Amino acid sequence: MENTHLSDIDRVDKLFAMVITAFTWAYIVGIYVHENLKQLKIKKHGRREKSLFKYGLGIIADILLNPQKQHKIEIFHFLSCT
Incomplete structure (x- = not known):
């Protein structure tokens, strides 16, 4: 802890x-x-083009930064666990 x-x-x-x-x-x-909604593409080496974390982070950022745009999901629903 002291190092930080x-x-x-x-x-x-x-x-x-x-x-x-x-x-x-x-x-x-x-x-x-x-x-x-939209599957990630699989590249030639067999991995997804993005990680699921990065994909979700991009979606959340897009929704929070563009509130006027219509979105297909309600991201705050995931926080409530219902």
């Missing part, structure tokens, strides 16, 4: 919780869109 210059353990815990929540949210959105 972070001394307040509660703040580190909160930061870690936020990072885990954001990662999970983006990953779940990526999986949902890949399976239900």
Whole structure:
């Protein structure tokens, strides 16, 4: 902990919780869109063109940065777990 210059353990815990929540949210959105709306292309080497995390993060960013645009999914539904 001293190497990072972070001394307040509660703040580190909160930061870690936020990072885990954001990662999970983006990953779940990526999986949902890949399976239900638009599948990622598979490249010649057998891997997807983007990771599911990056795919979901791009969708979330597009929705948050373009609120006037019509979107096919409700991203906040994934946060409520319902």
